[in-house]
Amino acid sequence: MKERIVKWLLVMGFVFCFPITDIMSVHALQDIAERDxxxxxxxxxxxxxxxxQPVDLRIxxxxxxxxxxxxxPTDQKRxxxxxxxxxxxxxSNDVLDVLKQYNVPATFFVLGSKAVANPxxxxxxxxxxxxxxxxxxxHPNLVEEADLGxxxxxxxxxxxxxxxxxxxxxxxxxxxxxxxxxxxxxxLGKMNYYVIAWDVDSLDWQEDPPEVIASRxxxxxxxxxxxxxxxxxxxxxxxxxxxxxLQQIIPQLQEQGYEFVTVPDLLSIxxxx
Numbered sequence: 001m002k003e004r005i006v007k008w009l010l011v012m013g014f015v016f017c018f019p020i021t022d023i024m025s026v027h028a029l030q031d032i033a034e035r036d037x038x039x040x041x042x043x044x045x046x047x048x049x050x051x052x053q054p055v056d057l058r059i060x061x062x063x064x065x066x067x068x069x070x071x072x073p074t075d076q077k078r079x080x081x082x083x084x085x086x087x088x089x090x091x092s093n094d095v096l097d098v099l100k101q102y103n104v105p106a107t108f109f110v111l112g113s114k115a116v117a118n119p120x121x122x123x124x125x126x127x128x129x130x131x132x133x134x135x136x137x138x139h140p141n142l143v144e145e146a147d148l149g150x151x152x153x154x155x156x157x158x159x160x161x162x163x164x165x166x167x168x169x170x171x172x173x174x175x176x177x178x179x180x181x182x183x184x185x186x187x188l189g190k191m192n193y194y195v196i197a198w199d200v201d202s203l204d205w206q207e208d209p210p211e212v213i214a215s216r217x218x219x220x221x222x223x224x225x226x227x228x229x230x231x232x233x234x235x236x237x238x239x240x241x242x243x244x245x246l247q248q249i250i251p252q253l254q255e256q257g258y259e260f261v262t263v264p265d266l267l268s269i270x271x272x273x
Contacts, residue, residue, distance in 0.1 A: 072224035072266035085232030087121035091239035112137035112158030133172035210244035
């Protein structure tokens with residue numbers, strides 16, 4: 001390694017300190033210097049690589065149709081409400097109250113850390129006919145982490161925690177932010193998971209007025225839709241308007257003839273391993 005550094009310094013000194021009339025020779029020497037500098041970076045763990053980028057949900061669904069879903073069959077007026085980031089004692093029970101009022105089942109993608117802290121809410125979800133899915137333990141950006149080990153730890157830790165609470169190992173997974181790329185999806189498939197995305201986004205995390213949230217859902221609904229909402233939030237977040245919007249969304253869509261079902265019912269897939 002010392003010899004390579006010395007060689008690089010000598011080359012650069014030669015380039016900048018001696019007159020060279022042949023421009024091709026200059027380029028050749030610079031190429032040698034760059035190759036040696038690149039080798040130096042690689043051997044010292046500083047190699048540069050393009051960061052991973054999230055792949056569009058629709059593209060992932062096309063690439064992995066057996067395990068990745070954004071919607072259900074479109075031949076029947078059946079739709080699925082889904083909620084992320086709970087259980088949250090500030091908001092989840094209010095959401096559950098509205099679902100119970102209208103006799104609507106839903107699918108909750110919960111965080112392992114919050115499930116451990118609020119097991120009674122998870123049990124209530126299960127007891128009232130809702131399905132539980134895995135949303136990682138601590139809500140990392142899995143694409144930014146770009147590490148299969150991180151994915152496996154986050155998913156397995158949550159799976160173990162949920163098994164202790166609800167008595168089964170869920171097969172349903174939703175990535176934080178909806179961010180995944182090919183290798184992460186393939187890893188989830190090997191871990192015996194279905195990846196559940198969505199195709200109707202309420203954007204309720206923006207905390208718009210309830211009628212705005214409701215309009216985003218009702219105006220974009222279609223047979224087979226999977227609707228994304230949130231029953232949990234960060235410490236400064238507020239999901240009150242999510243609950244209020246449900247009071248508009250559910251009766252309006254029921255009046256239009258839509259039936260609310262859980263994700264596994266919509267997709268005709270098992271929800272436990």
